[in-house]
Amino acid sequence: MKYSRLISLAATLCTVTLMAGHAGPATKSVDIDLTQWTPPDIAAVTDDPFGKLVNYGYALFTDTANELGPTVTDPVRRFAGNNLSCQNCHLKGGSQPYAMPLMGAWGQFPRYRAREGAVDILEDRINGCMERSMNGRALALASREMKAFSSYVRWLSLGIPDGAKLVGAGTLRIREPARAADLGHGAQVFSQTCAACHGANGLGQRAQTGAGYRFPPLWGPDSYNNGAGMSRLLTAAAYARHNMPIGTTYAAPLLTDEEAYDVAAYIIGQQRPEKANLDEDFPIRLQKPIDTPYGPYADGFSLEQHKFGPFGPIRAKVLELAATSQTPRAGGSDNGSGDSDRAQ
Numbered sequence: 001m002k003y004s005r006l007i008s009l010a011a012t013l014c015t016v017t018l019m020a021g022h023a024g025p026a027t028k029s030v031d032i033d034l035t036q037w038t039p040p041d042i043a044a045v046t047d048d049p050f051g052k053l054v055n056y057g058y059a060l061f062t063d064t065a066n067e068l069g070p071t072v073t074d075p076v077r078r079f080a081g082n083n084l085s086c087q088n089c090h091l092k093g094g095s096q097p098y099a100m101p102l103m104g105a106w107g108q109f110p111r112y113r114a115r116e117g118a119v120d121i122l123e124d125r126i127n128g129c130m131e132r133s134m135n136g137r138a139l140a141l142a143s144r145e146m147k148a149f150s151s152y153v154r155w156l157s158l159g160i161p162d163g164a165k166l167v168g169a170g171t172l173r174i175r176e177p178a179r180a181a182d183l184g185h186g187a188q189v190f191s192q193t194c195a196a197c198h199g200a201n202g203l204g205q206r207a208q209t210g211a212g213y214r215f216p217p218l219w220g221p222d223s224y225n226n227g228a229g230m231s232r233l234l235t236a237a238a239y240a241r242h243n244m245p246i247g248t249t250y251a252a253p254l255l256t257d258e259e260a261y262d263v264a265a266y267i268i269g270q271q272r273p274e275k276a277n278l279d280e281d282f283p284i285r286l287q288k289p290i291d292t293p294y295g296p297y298a299d300g301f302s303l304e305q306h307k308f309g310p311f312g313p314i315r316a317k318v319l320e321l322a323a324t325s326q327t328p329r330a331g332g333s334d335n336g337s338g339d340s341d342r343a344q
Ligand code: HEC
Pocket: 084, 087, 088, 089, 091, 092, 189, 190, 193, 194, 195, 196, 197, 198, 214, 215, 216, 217, 218, 230, 236, 239, 240, 244, 245, 246, 255, 263, 264
């Protein structure tokens, strides 16, 4: 086993760090390359209490609409506000590299997050996706559902040392064109490369049975809301280029950087549910990702430019203001474990 040596090395490093009296995840831990990592097999999960929670978590993750969606019979269980599943974005049960995989995510929390301006535990982060990507409401910390989600992430992370620097986490950035996105070109890319599955109207195609989707919507009333990570242009472009059309991986992208940039802008330019109180996000305004599609901003650039670029001038200004005011972590991408601030 190639990784057993890495793991014992990591364990040694962790011990050394702990002995040196540092709190929290080790900062100089080993890299774990998720693109080479074999995810655990759900079929091998046993029927003990932890295994039961893992299996339930897997069901919630892959069949969210039928488990927690807006049409489930028991109104108390209607936590998600749309009929997406977690897996619609976190592909292959959260194991696809650069599709925000959750392998190793267990050991990355607690962690400072700019969006909250506070230290998040894993459960806060799961609720972040519940309230935004699923356009729904938070699960109670002590609920069986939340325990199932966190047990599932724990199980996906088995063998990966806490605080490891993860390669293949989050999304893989595109080389960003030094121009505003071209919505006309984006529309063209969409109809040629995406519409066959997601529909010419972007509303997706429902599953043959049950509440979920065969092809999820990319906008409209049953999509993620404007506070979700996927509603930022650079995140959506990175995701689309390295994962879409479905079956594509980062290793052989189909879209060019330019196509991904423009088609992501086209998607972001459409209507979707709006989250309330978004002005409370990123209380330290210079830590707001530059492509956040809602204000207020600290840099004086327009909403339009924050949505559609060009981003270079905004980034330069944010870094300049951050240097003057000595604000750490300015203008980060806030993109999951692959985020550079994860390793700090
Ligand atoms: C061959 C069918 C197919 C094509 C073509 C395709 N997708 Fe997808 N897409 C899917 C499926 C299926 C999923 C959900 C994956 C899952 O649940 O396992 C998905 C998920 C997504 C998601 C995340 C979920 C959501 O609702 O937002 C985005 C974003 C996305 N696709 C964008 C695109 C873009 C942009 C294109 C064109 C460049 C595209 N897709 C082309 C099948 C396709």
